Amino acid sequence: MTMNEAPRFSEERLQEIQALVARYPGPQSALLPVLHMAQEDFGYLSLDVQKYVAEVLGLTLIQVREVVTFYTMFREQPCGKYLMEVCTNASCMLNGADELVRHMCDKLGIKVGETTPDGMFTVTEVECAGACSGAPVVQINNVYHENVDAAYIDAFIEKASKEDAA
Amino acid sequence: MIPSDPKQVTQICFDRIRIPDQRRLEVARANGAYSFLPTVLNEFNSEQIIEEVKKSGLRGRGGAGFPTGLKWSFVPRNTGKPTYLLCNADEGEPGTFKDRDIMRYDPHLLIEGMIMAGYALGVRDAYIYIRGEFVAEARVLNEAIAEAYAANLLGENILGSGYSMHLTVHRGAGAYICGEETALIESLEGKPGRPRFKPPFPAVEGFYRCPTVVNNVETLSTIPAILKHGGDWHAAIGAPNSAGCKIFSVSGHVNRPGNYEVPMGTPLKTLIEDYCGGLKRGTVPKAIIPGGSSAPWLTSEHYELPLTFDDLVKAGSMLGSGAIIVMDETADVIKIARRLSHFYAHESCGQCTPCREGTGWLERLMIRLEAGKARASDIEVLRDAAEHMAGRTICALADGAAAPVLSMLKHFPEEVRARVVEKAA
Numbered sequence: 001m002t003m004n005e006a007p008r009f010s011e012e013r014l015q016e017i018q019a020l021v022a023r024y025p026g027p028q029s030a031l032l033p034v035l036h037m038a039q040e041d042f043g044y045l046s047l048d049v050q051k052y053v054a055e056v057l058g059l060t061l062i063q064v065r066e067v068v069t070f071y072t073m074f075r076e077q078p079c080g081k082y083l084m085e086v087c088t089n090a091s092c093m094l095n096g097a098d099e100l101v102r103h104m105c106d107k108l109g110i111k112v113g114e115t116t117p118d119g120m121f122t123v124t125e126v127e128c129a130g131a132c133s134g135a136p137v138v139q140i141n142n143v144y145h146e147n148v149d150a151a152y153i154d155a156f157i158e159k160a161s162k163e164d165a166a
Numbered sequence: 167m168i169p170s171d172p173k174q175v176t177q178i179c180f181d182r183i184r185i186p187d188q189r190r191l192e193v194a195r196a197n198g199a200y201s202f203l204p205t206v207l208n209e210f211n212s213e214q215i216i217e218e219v220k221k222s223g224l225r226g227r228g229g230a231g232f233p234t235g236l237k238w239s240f241v242p243r244n245t246g247k248p249t250y251l252l253c254n255a256d257e258g259e260p261g262t263f264k265d266r267d268i269m270r271y272d273p274h275l276l277i278e279g280m281i282m283a284g285y286a287l288g289v290r291d292a293y294i295y296i297r298g299e300f301v302a303e304a305r306v307l308n309e310a311i312a313e314a315y316a317a318n319l320l321g322e323n324i325l326g327s328g329y330s331m332h333l334t335v336h337r338g339a340g341a342y343i344c345g346e347e348t349a350l351i352e353s354l355e356g357k358p359g360r361p362r363f364k365p366p367f368p369a370v371e372g373f374y375r376c377p378t379v380v381n382n383v384e385t386l387s388t389i390p391a392i393l394k395h396g397g398d399w400h401a402a403i404g405a406p407n408s409a410g411c412k413i414f415s416v417s418g419h420v421n422r423p424g425n426y427e428v429p430m431g432t433p434l435k436t437l438i439e440d441y442c443g444g445l446k447r448g449t450v451p452k453a454i455i456p457g458g459s460s461a462p463w464l465t466s467e468h469y470e471l472p473l474t475f476d477d478l479v480k481a482g483s484m485l486g487s488g489a490i491i492v493m494d495e496t497a498d499v500i501k502i503a504r505r506l507s508h509f510y511a512h513e514s515c516g517q518c519t520p521c522r523e524g525t526g527w528l529e530r531l532m533i534r535l536e537a538g539k540a541r542a543s544d545i546e547v548l549r550d551a552a553e554h555m556a557g558r559t560i561c562a563l564a565d566g567a568a569a570p571v572l573s574m575l576k577h578f579p580e581e582v583r584a585r586v587v588e589k590a591a
């Protein structure tokens with residue numbers, strides 16, 4: 001999607017949404033799933049995207065905005081190509097999550113919450129991911145990576161950078 | 167196969183968990199999934215099922231430990247409104263990761279339990295509310311549900327029984343509070359997850375103001391075994407007032423962290439030493455959070471405690487979700503309490519003042535304490551704030567927020583004192 005183009009779901013998406021709405025007693029129930037779809041399709045939930053989602057589900061913009069701002073998985077800003085979300089809650093902290101975050105930030109030259117200037121990597125801290133036997137846990141673009149250490153992250157970053165350059 | 171002699175039962179929900187490809191219907195069926203479902207749908211009626219579940223002594227596995235059969239019996243009949251069944255798969259309580267394994271390795275167990283529960287409650291539409299981060303688990307569930315529909319285990323006129331039920335997986339989007347049942351309902355209605363006042367309880371007025379039952383994944387996954395073997399069978403497993411087996415998610419400073427299902431009443435020490443390979447360092451734990459991060463901490467004096475609802479309450483804590491976070495002698499308890507206070511401040515939905523303001527106070531004071539900048543008077547404010555949050559809000563999040571701070575103050579006063587500055591700089 002280029003900057004000025006109005007966001008539009010594909011025909012398949014619209015059909016998927018229609019089928020989804022029919023599964024609930026009311027259309028507003030489909031809001032979270034549709035916002036997930038929108039984020040997948042458009043990268044993040046800009047105000048234009050939120051207006052469009054409101055229109056598709058027949059809701060007001062404020063109903064959509066209330067939800068977008070309440071839930072942490074919904075992003076109103078773009079992030080890097082690789083969103084690396086490190087759990088730093090108790091079990092991960094006991095297994096070195098803080099040191100891992102520091103290592104990632106040092107390696108990439110950014111602070112927590114920032115994106116590398118080339119738009120490749122974003123590092124954030126998140127709450128318990130519900131996979132504590134694999135602490136520390138890092139979600140990268142919604143995929144769980146468990147028992148992560150500095151060497152694992154280094155290898156991941158290197159591979160991703162190489163693939164991007166190719 | 168789960169033994170029909172209750173004395174020999176060591177696990178229920180995890181009975182088939184290690185079978186490769188158990189998530190596929192064909193494999194699950196070959197191992198007994200859905201084998202008793204036709205009997206239930208054709209020969210049992212609603213009252214009988216609820217009676218068996220009552221007799222079983224099953225208590226909710228999501229955190230509150232409410233008797234499941236009793237909850238089901240509160241659902242009013244013939245209201246003219248639909249009744250909904252919601253499976254709580256939000257799994258947000260820090261330290262908890264058990265429902266994930268049921269869903270990704272044996273999804274048909276949960277689906278079968280939901281069909282049986284749905285049938286007992288007269289449900290036509292059921293939903294699994296799964297935390298948004300569990301993308302892979304939601305995919306496994308959706309594939310299993312599609313297979314179940316294709317085999318007429320879901321949908322209209324299930325196996326020719328006349329009973330129809332539809333099941334939908336619904337992903338949350340990153341909000342711990344949505345694990346609280348009324349917040350879950352708000353979220354499923356497409357709103358921010360702010361808990362509702364109770365009463366009315368969801369059983370009477372829940373999803374779209376209709377009668378609604380909310381049950382945890384593990385709770386619902388226990389139903390097939392209870393109906394197959396009978397309520398008395400289940401009641402004879404485990405310990406008095408804590409019937410059955412329980413999955414404990416053990417993490418932190420143990421050699422083999424993981425999910426272990428054991429009969430209730432198994433001593434904490436046995437779980438940690440025999441199942442988890444013992445502590446990483448030392449011989450006794452420094453602190454244990456026994457029921458998810460909202461449960462008050464235990465220390466080495468409780469190491470031999472039998473894991474039952476009652477024994478944990480007697481020890482001043484709770485069984486909660488069965489998540490056990492173990493800290494050995496190297497743990498910085500002040501740092502852990504500070505991190506947990508951040509969690510609760512971040513996750514407070516903000517509608518009740520004691521929680522919204524209190525969680526912020528706790529976090530700020532804990533940051534000051536960890537940095538060695540707190541004065542003795544700050545510790546009194548910390549204690550006062552924590553004590554005045556619990557029990558003064560719509561939901562129990564505030565109680566959970568107070569627990570780590572009060573536990574730290576109670577069990578580790580020396581460490582706290584050593585971190586306090588004598589005089590203001």
Ligand SMILES: Cc1cc2nc3c(=O)[nH]c(=O)nc-3n(C[C@H](O)[C@H](O)[C@H](O)COP(=O)(O)O)c2cc1C
Nearest residue numbers: 226227228254256257258345346347381382385562
């Ligand atoms: C702040 C908060 C978070 C909760 N999170 C969960 C959760 O993630 N999963 C869950 O099953 N129950 C959770 N609960 C408990 C639910 O409110 C409810 O008691 C439970 O889903 C009922 O199911 P059960 O009777 O089968 O345990 C939470 C409660 C509170 C107060």
